[in-house]
Amino acid sequence: MLMQQKFDPQAVGSEAPVAKTFTGNRGLETEEGLIFETGRPENTGVDLDEPLPFKHRLGSLERQEPAGLPGLSEPESMRHYVRLSRLNYAIDAGIYPLGSCTMKHNPRLNEAMARLPGFADIHPLQPQSTVQGALELIAELAHWLMVMTGMDAVAMSPRAGAHGEACGMMAIKAAIAAKGEDQARKIVLVPESAHGTNPASAAVAGFEVRTVPARPDGTLDPAEVMRRLGPDAAAIMLTNPNTCGLFEKDVVELAALVHEAGAYFYCDGANFNAIMGKTRPGDLGVDAMHINLHKTFSTPHGGGGPGAGPVVLSSRLAPFAPVPFLRRDKGGFHLVEHKSEAPDSFGRIAAFHGQMGMFVRAFAYMLSHGADGLRQAAEDAVLNANYVRACLKDLMSGPFGDRLCLHEVLFDETWLRPTGLTTVDFAKAMIDEGFHPMTIYFPLVVHGAMLIEPTESESKASLDLFIAALRDLALAAKRGETERFVGAPYLAPRRRLDETRAARNPILKWKKPGG
Numbered sequence: 241m242l243m244q245q246k247f248d249p250q251a252v253g254s255e256a257p258v259a260k261t262f263t264g265n266r267g268l269e270t271e272e273g274l275i276f277e278t279g280r281p282e283n284t285g286v287d288l289d290e291p292l293p294f295k296h297r298l299g300s301l302e303r304q305e306p307a308g309l310p311g312l313s314e315p316e317s318m319r320h321y322v323r324l325s326r327l328n329y330a331i332d333a334g335i336y337p338l339g340s341c342t343m344k345h346n347p348r349l350n351e352a353m354a355r356l357p358g359f360a361d362i363h364p365l366q367p368q369s370t371v372q373g374a375l376e377l378i379a380e381l382a383h384w385l386m387v388m389t390g391m392d393a394v395a396m397s398p399r400a401g402a403h404g405e406a407c408g409m410m411a412i413k414a415a416i417a418a419k420g421e422d423q424a425r426k427i428v429l430v431p432e433s434a435h436g437t438n439p440a441s442a443a444v445a446g447f448e449v450r451t452v453p454a455r456p457d458g459t460l461d462p463a464e465v466m467r468r469l470g471p472d473a474a475a476i477m478l479t480n481p482n483t484c485g486l487f488e489k490d491v492v493e494l495a496a497l498v499h500e501a502g503a504y505f506y507c508d509g510a511n512f513n514a515i516m517g518k519t520r521p522g523d524l525g526v527d528a529m530h531i532n533l534h535k536t537f538s539t540p541h542g543g544g545g546p547g548a549g550p551v552v553l554s555s556r557l558a559p560f561a562p563v564p565f566l567r568r569d570k571g572g573f574h575l576v577e578h579k580s581e582a583p584d585s586f587g588r589i590a591a592f593h594g595q596m597g598m599f600v601r602a603f604a605y606m607l608s609h610g611a612d613g614l615r616q617a618a619e620d621a622v623l624n625a626n627y628v629r630a631c632l633k634d635l636m637s638g639p640f641g642d643r644l645c646l647h648e649v650l651f652d653e654t655w656l657r658p659t660g661l662t663t664v665d666f667a668k669a670m671i672d673e674g675f676h677p678m679t680i681y682f683p684l685v686v687h688g689a690m691l692i693e694p695t696e697s698e699s700k701a702s703l704d705l706f707i708a709a710l711r712d713l714a715l716a717a718k719r720g721e722t723e724r725f726v727g728a729p730y731l732a733p734r735r736r737l738d739e740t741r742a743a744r745n746p747i748l749k750w751k752k753p754g755g
């Protein structure tokens with residue numbers, strides 16, 4: 241049972257005789273400066289012999305001044321990076337409820353497999369005869385991605401979801417050009433609720449984006465799509481389940497309309513984790529869809545680490561897939577790298593063949609779950625999201641009434657308005673409670689959106705604590721305890737930042753004080 245306590249930010253740490261510590265550290269949480277601030281140029285972590293006299297051949301290019309690199313002893317550099325890593329929030333540290341991002345636990349088995357020397361220590365320029373096992377793993381993974389999606393081909397090289405979108409749009413562009421319609425078909429329809437990467441990818445591929453509004457229930461209306469589909473239509477980009485956490489119930493009809501108009505159906509499959517093992521996009525009429533291995537198949541992401549966004553393609557688009565791709569012949573596997581072997585391919589979108597480590601992790605996740613386990617992961621993700629929804633719906637409003645959701649639950653700011661607080665105030669107060677906030681202000685179509693995706697990783701106990709904390713915060717907001725929110729976070733190493741200024745005026749270069 242959690243005790244209800246009135247929160248007093250002034251009282252936080254008030255028993256301490258000092259408000260500020262000498263070092264700036266808080267307990268064992270240390271303040272870490274930039275490496276340039278703490279390092280001393282004369283210091284080094286290694287002993288190097290003085291070089292013998294030599295004559296350089298750099299001419300006028302020889303450096304005239306010291307490089308100004310920070311110098312630290314070995315333990316100092318070790319500590320610097322370990323301390324920095326502790327400032328990062330991670331799925332290994334707690335629930336990470338970011339909607340649309342699918343922050344699920346990365347099973348350690350996957351890590352062990354990815355570190356096997358035969359996968360971890362290979363080089364993309366190694367002779368293909370020496371990496372047949374790695375190529376076979378890519379082929380097996382590709383096979384199961386096609387089986388799970390009911391599609392005919394898959395491009396493995398895209399490095400992330402957005403990259404996969406660009407790949408899909410380029411395949412569509414090549415298919416349209418092959419029909420001689422590239423001058424006529426320029427329009428890509430994108431629903432208002434789409435992830436920002438969708439219109440960006442269409443634009444990068446040279447298309448013109450036209451937005452389609454959603455119905456009040458958050459899904460797309462075939463009549464609205466029909467009205468915008470003409471001889472100038474190249475494709476629709478539809479997210480399913482969509483970014484409101486809802487399954488597009490008219491998706492089959494939408495696909496038929498798009499195809500009748502001579503256009504292609506791109507599906508943003510970032511949310512495939514909600515439907516894997518339940519629905520095959522190929523059966524819904526999808527022509528191209530990226531799969532975020534780093535979401536659905538649990539490979540680590542966040543903090544800019546590597547992702548992988550394979551794109552499954554229908555038979556209509558398969559001939560236009562990018563190189564390289566794998567082919568198996570009597571000599572084993574070989575990579576088709578050149579247009580001479582794949583004349584309709586739209587070309588290459590990345591150096592080399594994909595993210596090997598991500599492939600190994602995703603494949604390990606698939607094999608360790610099996611078909612029934614993957615289906616259950618999708619079911620549990622949906623169950624967890626609906627559990628959160630059911631436990632909070634009496635306090636927090638949602639935009640679509642009392643409707644079941646898929647893998648993520650969406651709340652809006654209607655319930656907060658009478659309190660004078662905003663979505664960002666509520667999210668920041670969660671940090672003081674030790675929770676990473678949910679995704680806020682996305683999707684853009686919902687005012688003050690709060691999108692929670694618990695994933696299947698969370699136990700009931702972990703969800704119950706999360707829900708209890710949110711209920712406590714929501715009740716405090718309704719009681720008018722605004723102080724708990726407006727200055728939050730009070731307990732984090734950094735308080736509320738001016739995020740707009742940070743984005744508009746990023747200071748990315750350290751300048752030596754007085755230098």
Ligand SMILES: *Cc1c(COP(=O)(O)O)cnc(C)c1O
Pocket residue numbers: 340341400401402403435437479483508510511532547549
């Ligand atoms: C995450 C996501 C993307 C982009 O994927 P990245 O791998 O981050 O590029 C696109 N669409 C939706 C709906 C997403 O959730």
